[in-house]
Amino acid sequence: MDNATATTTFKYVSYLWDEQVANSLKDDEVALLIYRSNLLGADLRLTNYAGGNTSCKVDMPDPLTGQDVEVMWVKGSGGDLGTLKKSGLAALYVDKLHSLKNRYRGLAYEDEMVALFNHCIYDLDSKAPSIDTPLHAFLPFKHIDHLHPDAIIAIAAAKNGEQITRELFGGKVAWVPWQRPGFDLGLQMEKAVQDNPGITGIILGSHGLFTWGDTAYESYINTLETIEKASEYLQKNYGKTRAVFGGARIQSLPAAERLAKASEMIPVLRGLCSSQNRMIGHFTDDERVLEYSNSNDLAKLAPLGTSCPDHFLRTKIRPLVLDLTPEADISDAENLKKQLSDQFEAYRADYTGYYERSKHPNSPAVRDANPVIIIYPGVGMFSFAKDKQTARVASEFYINAINVMRGAEAISEYQGLPEQEAFDIEYWLLEEAKLQRMPKEKPLSRKIALITGGSGGIGKAIADKLAQEGACVVMVDMRENDIQEAQTEFNKKFGRDTAATAVVDVTSSQAIANAFKTANLAFGGVDIVVNCAGLSISKPMMDTTEADYDILQDVLVKGQFLVSQQGVKIMRKQQLGGDIVNIVSKNALVSGPNNIAYGTAKAAQLHMSRLMAAELGPDKIRVNVVNPDAVIRGSKIWESGWAEGRAKAYGISVAELPAYYAKRTVLNEELLAEDMANAVFLYVGGLLNKSTGNVINVDGGVPAAFVR
Template identity: 50%
Template sequence: MNAHSSNSTTERTVAADLIARSNRLGSDPKNTNYAGGNTSAKGTAADPVTGEDVELLWVKGSGGDLGTLTEKGLAVLRLDRVQALKNVYRGVEHEDEMVAAFDYCLHGKGGAAPSIDTAMHGLVDAAHVDHLHPDSGIAIATAADGEELTARIFGDKVVWVPWRRPGFQLGLDIAAIKEANPGAVGTILGGHGITAWGDTSDEAEANSRWIIDTAEAFIAEHSKAEPFGPALPGYEALPEAERHAKAAALAPVIRGLASHDRPQVGHYMDDPRVLDFLAAAEHPRLAALGTSCPDHFLRTKVKPLVLDLPADAPVEDCVTRLKELHEAYRADYQAYYERHADADSPAMRGADPAIVLVPGVGMFSWGKDKQTARVAGEFYLNAINVMRGAEGISSYAPIDESEKFRIEYWALEEAKLARMPKPRSHATRIALVTGAASGIGKAIATRLAAEGACVVIADLNLEAAEQVAAELGGSDVAIGVRADVTDAAQVAAAIDATVLAFGGIDLVVNNAGLSISKPLLETTEKDWDLQHDVMAKGSFLVAKAAAKAMIAQEMGGDILYISSKNSVFAGPNNIAYSAVKADQAHQVRLLAAELGEHGIKVNGINPDGVVRGSGIFAGGWGAKRAAVYGVPEDELGKFYAQRTLLKREVLPENVANAAAVLTSSDLSHTTGLHIPVDAGVAAAFLR
C-alpha cells in the first residue's frame, strides 16, 4: 500500500467512526435535538502536497444534523492552523471575524462550512469532543443554581461554564477548564447544553451518555411532584376527537395571524407533555420566560403566544381573543427589538409568533415549510422538558433577553439566512387535490409539490393516495387521505386533515371525476345522478368546505376546476358527462364572482383527450370513446391528437403545467378564467 492510499484509509476510518458516533447520539432525541450540537475527531494524515504528517480536525459542519450526518456534512481543517488563530484573536467584540478565519484552515476542497462551534472542538485538548443539547443537561444549565447543582450531581468530573455566546472565546474557556481539571470528562454550559470529550471515540460517546443519564436520573429522583404547579381547573386536555375538531377549527385562523408578515406553513402537536404543561398553573409564567438554548429560540422565537382561555372556551371566543393577543404579541416583539437593536443590527425579520399554545388543544408551530414548522414544535417540546426539569429541582432561569437578541440578530445568522436559496413558486402554499392518486390529479399534485407546495392527495383509494404521498417525499411534503367527494362529512374530514397536517389551506383542485359514455336513450337516471354527484355536487362540496377555511385564514387562495372541452363542445353519446362539465364550468364563474372579495381566485382548465395515465380512460371510457370514433383503443390518444390544430397528444403533465401557472403569483390578478389544454380544438374555442 502506498503512502497516499494509507493516508486515504486513515481519513476514511476517522470520518467513518465519527459519523457512526454522531448518528448513534443524534438518533436519540434524549441526547440532542434535530440539527443541534456537533461532534469532532482529531487524527493524523499525510499532507498531499508535502507528504508530511499533519494533524487534522474532522467536525460536523454548519447546518447539519447528527442523526443523519454523512461525510459531506463534515468540515476538515488543519489543526495547527485552527490553534494558531489564538494568536490573531482580538477578543469577544471581534468574534465574528473568527468564523471567516476558519475558511483559511480548511484541508482540501469539499465538505461542509465550519460552524461557529469549530473553536470548541479545535482548541480543547482531546482527540474526540461532543457538544450536545440534551433536555436533562439543559435543565441543569438553566436552573437558577445550576453551578451548585453541577458540583452536587457530578462532583469534579463535570465543570460548570458560565453562559457565553457560542464562539471562539467559549472554545478558549472550555479548553482552559479542561486543562485546569484533568479529571473532568465534560462541562455543563450555562443556559446552553453540555460538552464532553475522550481519548477515543467510544470514550467520548460514553462520557456524553454518562452526563446525560446522570442528569436525567438526578432530576427523576429529586424532582418535586408538580414541577409546573397544581392543575389549573378548566385547562385540562379535551378528549381526542373534541381536541382535534377544535384544532381544525382554529388552525386556519392561527395561520392567518402567524402569516401577517409572510406566509407560513404549520404543524399541530398534541403531545401529552404539551397538554400537561398547558393544564398546569405555572404555564403562563414559564412560557413568558421564553426558551434558553440558542438552538431552541432561533426556531421558536424568544417566547410563544399563549391563549389565556380555558379548554372549553367556544371557538368564536378563542378566535376573538387570539386576534387580541396577536396584536399584543406583535407590539411586545417590536418593543423587544427596539430595546436591543443598534445601528448595526439586521432589520427586524417579523413580529409574528412561531409557537402558539392553546390550552386543552395543543401547540401550533410555524415555519417557511413543513419541516421547519415541525422542528420548531419539537424544539418547544424540548423547552418544555427543560422547564420541567429545572423547575422540578430548582427554578427555571433562562439566559437574559439581551443575550437572546444578540444571537437572534447575530450578523452571522443574518448571513446564513441570506445564503438560503430563493423560494420556489408555490413555497408555503398548501394544496388539496381530489382524485389525485392517478392521471391528471397525480400529475398536478406532483407538479405542485415540485414547486414547493405541501399537498394532500385525496382519493377514493386510500392506499394509492398514500403511495403517491410517499413518492412525493412523505409527511413533510404530502399526505394521503380517503375522500368520497359526494359525502359532505368525508369532504369536511379531508379539509380538517389538511389544516391539521399543514396548518391551513390555500389551493384546491377539483379534479375527481368519472365518465359514462352513452347516447341519450341509453343513459339511465342512475348514470346521470352518479355523474352529477361526483363532479357537480362533489366540486360544490369541496369548494364550499375549502372556502370556509380560506376565508377564516384571510390569506386569499385558489380554487381550480378541471373541467373539459366538453363543457362547451357538443359531441355524440356524451350527455351526462358533458352536461356536468358545463355545470363545473359555470361554478367557476359563479364562485369567482362571489369569492373575489376574500382574495380567492377561481379558475378552470378545459383539457381534452388525456388518455395516457388516465383513470377515467382506463376504467372503460377509453374503449367506449374509441368505439364511437371507430379506432383501436390503444390508438385513441393519437386519434385525438390528429383532430387538433397542433397535432399533439395531451398528457397529464400538460394539464399540470397549466394548473401551476394558474395558481402562481404570475397570474395573481386572474380569476373566472378557463384555459383550454386540448392542443387546439376549434369547436371548443371560448367565445
C-alpha cells in the same frame, strides 16, 4: 464495556452501537465519526434536529509537504447529526486553528475570527466551518461530542446549576458559565480542562454538553453515561418537593375534542400569524405540552423564555399563550378573530419592544413580530413557520424547552437566558448572514393545496407539480390503496413534511369536511383547491340510465360544489385569498356523440366556475378552469369502459385512440397528465394573480372548443 452490558445499562438514552458495523469502519476514523454522529442524532433525547456537533482529530498527509499533520474533522455549518455525511464535515489544520490565538483581539472582535477559519481548511471540498469550530479545536481530545440533551440543559438552566453539576458528577464534569458560542468560549473551555485535570466533560451554562474520548466508542459511551446520570437524577426529583409544574390548573379536553377544536381554530391563527409573511402551521397535543399548558406554573414559566440558543432561534424567545378557555365557543370565525386580534397585537408590541430595548447600532432590522409558538391551554400547541418542516421542528424544540423547564423546576428554579443575551444570538450578524444565504423560496412556498382525485393520473401529476414548486399538498381520493401508495411515493420523493392524504368520496359532505380537517391539522389550512375527482360514462342518450346521469352529476357537479364550499369556508377564515382550479373538459364546450350525461355535467362544472369567480372575487379567491382532452396515459378516467365507449363512438379500436385524439388536434400532439399540471401551476404560481373566471384549454387545439 461490552455491548451486552451497555444495552442493559441505559434506561434514559438509546445504546445503538453495533460492533460489527464499527469494526467494518475501524481503519477510517472519519467514517467512525459519521457513524457515531448518526447514532447520536437518531435519539432526540440527546440532541435537537440540526443541533450539536461532533469531531475527531486524525493525522493525515499534508497535500503540499507530504508530512503527517493533525487534521480536525468537525460537523460544518448547518446540517443534522442524524443524517450527517462526509460532505457535511469541515476538515481543518489543528495547528493553524491554534495559531489564530495570536490574531484574536478579544470579545469585541469575535466575529472577525470566523472568516479566518477558512484559512485553516485542509480539505478544500469541506463544508463551511461553524462558529463552534474553536470549541472542538482547543480541547485536547481526539473525539468530541457537543450535544443539547434536555436533561443536561435542565441542569444548565437551573438557578444553582453549577453547584448541582459539581455535586452530581463528583467534580468529573466542569462548569463554564453562559457565553455566546465563539472563539473566546473555546478558550474558556480549554482553560477549564487545564484547571480541572481528569474531567470527562463540560456543561455550558444555559447551553449544552461537551464530552470526549480517546476513541469514537469511548466518546460515545462517555456521552451516553453522562446524559443517563443527569436523566436519572431528574427522574428521582420529579414531584419530590412539589407537583410537576405546580400541578394542574385546568383539565384537557378529551382527545377527539382537542383535534376538532384545533382544526376549527388553526386557519384563524394562520391568518393572524401571516400578517407579514404567509405561514405554514403545525399542531400537537403531546402529553408533555398538555401537562405544561394546563399547569399552575405556565403563567410564570412561559414569559421567561427558552434558555438554549438552539431553542429560541427556532421558537422566538417566548410563546403566545392564548387567553381562551378550552371550552370556549370558537364556531364564529369573525368573533374569534376579534377576540384574538388584541392578543396578537400585544405579542407583536412586546416583541418589538424587546427588539428596541436590545438592538445595537448595526443590528439587522426587526423581523416578523408574529409568534412562532402558540399555546392553547387544555387543547395543545400550534407552531407557524415558512414551511412544514420548520414549523414542526419549532414545535419539537419548544417541547425540548418544556422538558428543560420541567427538569430545572424539579431540582431548583428555572432561568431563561437574559433578554440581551437572547437578542444578541437571535440578531447576531453571523446568523443574519446565514439567513441571507438561504436559497430563494420556490413560487408555491408557504402555500397549501388540496387536490381531489389526487391518486389518479392527472390529479397526482398536479400534486407532484405543486409539490415540486414548493407547496404542501393534500391528496384526496376514494381509492384507499391508491392514496396510500401516493403518500409513500411522495414521502420518498419530497420527505415527510410535504404531503398528506385522506380517503374521500366527494359526494359526501362529511368526508370532505374530514379531508379539510386533515389539511388543517397537517399544514394549517388551505390556499389552493383543485377539483380533479371525476369519472366518465360514454353512452348514447337512449342507453344512458338514470343511475348513470345521477352519478355523473353527483361526482362532477355536486362534488365540485361541496369541495369548493368547504375550501372557501377555510379561506375566509384565513383571509389570505386563494385559488380554486377546476379540471373540467373540452366536452364542456364541444357537443360530441354518445356523451350526453358526461358533457352536461362538464358544462355545469364550467358555468359553476364562472358563478363562483363572480361571487368570490371580493374575498380575493380566484376561480379558474383547465379543460383537458383525452389524457390517456395513466389516467383513471379511461377505466370502467370509457375507452371502449369512445372508440365505438368514433368507429376505431381502443389501441387507435391515442393516435386518433392526437390527429384531430391542430398541434397533432399526445396530451399528458403533466400538461394539465403545468396549466394549473400557471394559474396559481403567481403570474396570473389578477386572473379569475378564465378557461385554459389544454387539448392540443380543438377548434370546436375554442372559447368565444
